[in-house]
Amino acid sequence: MLRAHQAVLKDLVERYETLRALHADRATEAARRRMNDAAYRLCEATGTREVDTALLVARHQLSRTRTAHGSLLSR
Known part of the structure; x- marks a missing residue:
């Protein structure tokens, strides 16, 4: 299965969460x-x-x- 690039996934998650909050505030x-x-x-x-x-x-x-790139691992 093809996977979306991590930057694309991060952007999509952030966009959805921002829009969900906006919709909750202003249900237009x-x-x-x-x-x-x-x-x-x-x-x-x-x-x-x-x-x-x-x-x-x-x-x-x-x-x-x-995790695979080590950015979550403590030093």
Whole structure:
């Protein structure tokens, strides 16, 4: 299975979370559409169908990448 680049995943997670917070604050149609688009792209990038699952998969992949490169290891 192809995986999205870590920078793409990080951007998608941040974008979705920002838009979700914006939608919670200002429940406008535009905010909802943008949030749904971000959710769709996140699901597409992770090969999942539910945004909650996509977030878990993305975070797991991001943490594995950071761990593999040593950035989470204490010195």
